[in-house]
Amino acid sequence: MKTVTLALSFFLVSIIAMAQQKTGIEITITIENVTSDEGKVLASLHTEDTFMKGQGVQNQQSSIKDGKVILTFSNVAPGDYAIMAMHDVNENNRMDYESNGMPKEGYGMSGNDMSMGPPTFNGAKFTVGEEDLEMNIRF
Secondary structure (H helix, E strand, C coil): CHHHHHHHHHHHHHHHHHHCCCCCEEEEEEECCCCCCCCEEEEEEECCCCCCCCCCCEEEEECCECCEEEEEEEEECCEEEEEEEEEECCCCCCCCECCCCCECCCEEECCCCCCCCCCCHHHHCEEECCCCEEEECCC
């Protein structure tokens, strides 16, 4: 009976240990130049298929403290991704535009490509391998 109890105990401990193992990669982004603490920052992790087409494969949001935000995407599988982030000042969960088509709210992409025109996946792309990533995004 002691052997069965001991074996069952080892089995349960191994299941708990496996459940706590980290799966996937974590990507932590820091944005330090948010113009005000009003509203929130929205960020989304995209594949080439979802880039500039709505929701990402993961979506995060955060309040702003002293013009700074830190967000983490968890359990990310290896592959090519891009991150889009925006300062949603009025908390309507979308980008607002001027009458000439220019954005009213701050935004940024991974890769910090500041070229004119709409962002491209190739300009914002980065590769997730086997190690956690940290990156800064500028608005």
